[in-house]
């Protein structure tokens with residue numbers, strides 16, 4: 001597997017040993033970021049670094065492990081509830097001075113758990129089809145408060161490694177007025193909220 005070197009600046013003690021062992025000069029840069037254009041992946045710098053500040057990372061990551069749809073549905077639901085918990089904690093953290101710190105800490109802890117849940121669901125890997133489909137959907141959504149340029153940059157610079165799972169068919173995005181969940185279905189499918197089973201007038205199409 002082809003790899004390249006990455007330096008963790010927080011661990012780097014700047015003793016410059018990696019500069020001496022690298023035959024291509026990839027480690028010798030003004031911004032301290034190893035030049036991946038020059039790096040040939042020999043791993044000499046990672047072995048020589050006394051601080052463990054350099055890691056060898058692969059160019060292409062293998063596709064993530066498949067998960068059963070019911071496992072994904074459960075983790076999505078849990079992640080959705082954790083998001084609500086975080087929003088509530090943030091609101092409570094604005095109030096009473098005595099409880100402020102507690103709710104702030106609770107909000108952060110909830111965010112950490114939720115990041116793990118979303119990672120398990122395959123949404124934290126920029127190269128996964130889940131993430132690409134999600135980001136494409138957000139772009140199509142066209143909201144003003146989205147970091148459109150950043151989303152486009154991620155889609156362009158991190159190619160999907162599960163091409164066959166990229167969404168091709170036309171989809172419709174619904175917002176559930178009962179539980180607030182936003183979900184997508186194929187154009188001809190019946191719309192039923194996957195979280196609370198609401199349908200009909202309880203759902204609205206998002207443009």
Ligand code: SF4
Nearest residue numbers: 012013015016018049
């Ligand atoms: S060898 Fe390691 S600690 Fe030393 S400059 Fe290079 S990355 Fe930093």
Ligand code: SF4
Nearest residue numbers: 022039040042043045
């Ligand atoms: S892996 Fe080899 S070529 Fe790449 S930066 Fe380290 S020493 Fe240089």
